[in-house]
Amino acid sequence: MRRPSIAIVGGGIGGLAAALHLRRVGIEATVYEQSAELREVGAGLVVPPNMVRPLQQLGLQEALAQVAVRLEAAWEFRRWRDGRVLFVQPMGEACRQLYGTDCYVVHRGDLLKVLEQALPASQLRLDHRCTGVQQDADGVTLRFTRNNGMVVEVRCDAAIGADGIHSVMRKAVAPEEEARFSGLAAFRCLVPAEAAPAMALRPVHTLWLGPQRHFVHYPISAGRLVNVVAIVPAGEWRQESWTASGTIADLRAEFDGWDARVLQLIESATDTKRWALVDRSPLPRWSVGRLSLLGDAAHAMLPFFAQGAAQAVEDAQALAHVLQGADPHALPQALQRYEALRHPRASQVQLMSRGREIRNHLPDGPAQQQRDAEFAHGDPLRQSAWLYGDDHERSLFGTGNVSQ
Numbered sequence: 089m090r091r092p093s094i095a096i097v098g099g100g101i102g103g104l105a106a107a108l109h110l111r112r113v114g115i116e117a118t119v120y121e122q123s124a125e126l127r128e129v130g131a132g133l134v135v136p137p138n139m140v141r142p143l144q145q146l147g148l149q150e151a152l153a154q155v156a157v158r159l160e161a162a163w164e165f166r167r168w169r170d171g172r173v174l175f176v177q178p179m180g181e182a183c184r185q186l187y188g189t190d191c192y193v194v195h196r197g198d199l200l201k202v203l204e205q206a207l208p209a210s211q212l213r214l215d216h217r218c219t220g221v222q223q224d225a226d227g228v229t230l231r232f233t234r235n236n237g238m239v240v241e242v243r244c245d246a247a248i249g250a251d252g253i254h255s256v257m258r259k260a261v262a263p264e265e266e267a268r269f270s271g272l273a274a275f276r277c278l279v280p281a282e283a284a285p286a287m288a289l290r291p292v293h294t295l296w297l298g299p300q301r302h303f304v305h306y307p308i309s310a311g312r313l314v315n316v317v318a319i320v321p322a323g324e325w326r327q328e329s330w331t332a333s334g335t336i337a338d339l340r341a342e343f344d345g346w347d348a349r350v351l352q353l354i355e356s357a358t359d360t361k362r363w364a365l366v367d368r369s370p371l372p373r374w375s376v377g378r379l380s381l382l383g384d385a386a387h388a389m390l391p392f393f394a395q396g397a398a399q400a401v402e403d404a405q406a407l408a409h410v411l412q413g414a415d416p417h418a419l420p421q422a423l424q425r426y427e428a429l430r431h432p433r434a435s436q437v438q439l440m441s442r443g444r445e446i447r448n449h450l451p452d453g454p455a456q457q458q459r460d461a462e463f464a465h466g467d468p469l470r471q472s473a474w475l476y477g478d479d480h481e482r483s484l485f486g487t488g489n490v491s492q
């Protein structure tokens with residue numbers, strides 16, 4: 089039996105991880121990415137234990153550790169006006185004991201580079217923007233447009249859409265979903281470590297909570313940069329783009345009256361991106377015949393649980409599991425299995441990311457005081473066992489330690 093030919097549209101974290109997981113099980117998929125080069129676009133990402141384990145399975149934990157920052161504490165919640173610590177969750181040893189691995193924070197570009205370097209160049213086609221997809225009983229024909237206008241057609245046994253939030257492939261798989269504007273926008277900056285206040289250099293995922301907004305920071309790029317994300321009311325801002333620019337003055341104005349260290353961090357930044365946060369409901373399906381979706385194309389989510397990239401990498405691992413040894417004629421059934429394995433969990437995470445801002449953004453008053461009192465009894469690391477732990481891997485792959 090010949091091995092199936094698989095095309096992956098999109099060379100983001102999900103697409104590259106899928107190619108690497110498929111390679112691990114003996115399938116050389118080709119990734120088609122619209123950009124002419126994989127540049128360091130974007131900012132910080134959390135790499136939680138449920139993402140570290142599938143990367144470990146690819147033999148990439150060492151490379152990740154070199155470019156990332158290992159978190160010693162997470163969810164250090166602070167009060168907006170005076171910085172009082174409301175709650176802090178130690179990670180380090182506690183995380184290793186519970187989930188067998190650490191939790192990291194990384195620059196998206198650094199992680200992309202780690203993945204790209206692990207993939208043979210022959211499996212990555214840059215400057216290939218997917219502009220058409222058609223399937224029949226025997227396979228899929230993809231059309232790509234190059235920057236010079238040239239059109240290239242590719243035939244394969246199955247195609248995976250890993251083409252992100254504005255996915256072209258999604259249109260061929262699922263009915264167009266109505267996206268809901270959340271009313272919020274995110275500012276995001278990268279501050280050089282030497283300009284940032286000392287407290288922002290600690291290996292801690294810190295969240296300052298205040299009325300109608302919150303402010304997050306952690307160091308990335310082996311400590312050379314501090315990643316800043318500020319979630320605020322969107323006002324008139326409607327652009328849902330990772331690369332749209334905002335202004336530091338607008339960001340500063342959002343945090344008038346906040347603790348001086350927050351303001352100092354904002355003022356250390358030289359530029360900022362700003363994007364509107366749009367919420368999407370789970371898709372009714374991810375797979376049709378020989379086409380399927382993965383990552384943000386399948387389950388774009390609000391960023392409040394920092395799980396977008398982790399869920400994409402979980403998808404990649406599950407895809408390889410179902411395609412391992414698959415007969416090219418039986419790919420539609422295998423892709424249905426992939427969807428059945430992944431859709432419930434990814435949808436749960438997608439839905440859970442909703443409404444979180446209400447609790448984070450309470451105005452000062454009795455509800456906020458009650459929330460702050462409850463923090464003292466919280467144990468988010470243990471409560472997140474269903475998300476960070478390996479129970480789902482046991483049930484999907486029949487093993488408790490996928491890195492073996």
Ligand SMILES: Cc1cc2nc3c(=O)[nH]c(=O)nc-3n(C[C@H](O)[C@H](O)[C@H](O)COP(=O)(O)OP(=O)(O)OC[C@H]3O[C@@H](n4cnc5c(N)ncnc54)[C@H](O)[C@@H]3O)c2cc1C
Pocket residue numbers: 097098099100101102103120121122123129130131132133134196216217218219250251252253254255256276330331382383384385391396397400
């Ligand atoms: C430019 C950019 C910056 C980001 N910055 C951050 C950040 O700062 N913080 C954060 O938490 N998350 C960020 N993300 C999102 C985060 O990387 C994803 O949520 C997560 O990693 C899921 O990855 P994905 O591979 O499913 O999608 P994505 O990371 O969005 O990757 C999709 C890929 O598909 C490519 N693509 C799109 N359309 C086509 C097409 N028609 N043909 C071929 N290729 C196509 C895109 O160029 C991209 O490389 C960013 C994403 C992008 C694209």
